[in-house]
Amino acid sequence: MAGGNEHHLAKTYTWPDFKTALDFVNQVGAIAEVEGHHPDLFLAWGKVEVTIWTHKIDGLTESDFVLAAKIDALPQY
Amino acid sequence: MAGGNEHHLAKTYTWPDFKTALDFVNQVGAIAEVEGHHPDLFLAWGKVEVTIWTHKIDGLTESDFVLAAKIDALPQY
Numbered sequence: 001m002a003g004g005n006e007h008h009l010a011k012t013y014t015w016p017d018f019k020t021a022l023d024f025v026n027q028v029g030a031i032a033e034v035e036g037h038h039p040d041l042f043l044a045w046g047k048v049e050v051t052i053w054t055h056k057i058d059g060l061t062e063s064d065f066v067l068a069a070k071i072d073a074l075p076q077y
Numbered sequence: 078m079a080g081g082n083e084h085h086l087a088k089t090y091t092w093p094d095f096k097t098a099l100d101f102v103n104q105v106g107a108i109a110e111v112e113g114h115h116p117d118l119f120l121a122w123g124k125v126e127v128t129i130w131t132h133k134i135d136g137l138t139e140s141d142f143v144l145a146a147k148i149d150a151l152p153q154y
Contacts, residue, residue, distance in 0.1 A: 018115045022106045025120065029099045038095045041120040043102065 008053035009060065009068045015077050018045045024074065031070050037063045039071070085130035086137065086145045092154050095122045101151065108147050114140045116148070 015021040025043050028050065032038040042049040052068050054061045092098040102120050105127065109115040119126040129145050131138045 018106065018109060022103070025102065026099070029095065032095060038122045041118075043118040043120065045115045 007059060008051055009064055010049065010051045011068075011072070012047055012049045013076060014047050016046065020077065021046055021048050024048050027074050028071050031067065031074075035063065035067050035070065037067050039067065084136060085128050086141055087126065087128045088145075088149070089124055089126045090153060091124050093123065095120075097154065098123055098125050101125050104151050105148050108151075109144065112140065112144050112147065114144045116144065 013021075013024060015024060021043055025041050025048055028039065028041060028048070037052075037054075040051040042051075050068075050071060052064045052071075053059060054064055090098075090101060092101060098120055102118050102125055105116065105118060105125070114129075114131075117128040119128075127145075127148060129141045129148075130136060131141055
């Protein structure tokens with residue numbers, strides 16, 4: 001996942017349709033539950049924008065990078 | 078679903094946690110596939126923002142209101 005600015009990590013994943021994008025959201029959701037850390041997810045037809053940061057400090061911590069790496073290791077289209 | 082402006086319909090649904098919000102996203106996704114019309118969905122911990130419009134005309138058509146009504150009829154927290 002490419003770094004955004006100092007405040008958050010953001011990446012857009014593209015998919016061939018809504019259903020495959022939604023499947024990705026569910027895979028990300030499963031990782032988030034395991035990690036106990038949850039991204040923001042913007043789902044539109046054929047794409048998912050993932051945004052990660054630590055709300056408590058309004059910035060980035062190690063768990064943000066761990067979550068981002070695990071999401072980015074998911075199968076992509 | 079409350080009307081937004083003339084351009085789109087938008088409503089935020091709140092949930093007690095990430096998982097219930099994600100469950101709602103999946104229910105909306107199932108409706109969208111049946112209707113053949115797909116909203117934009119912003120999922121964050123405890124909330125889902127639904128935005129609906131018809132891209133082809135960059136405005137609202139009957140199918141937007143049908144989709145919005147079906148989503149709004151889903152069980153809410």
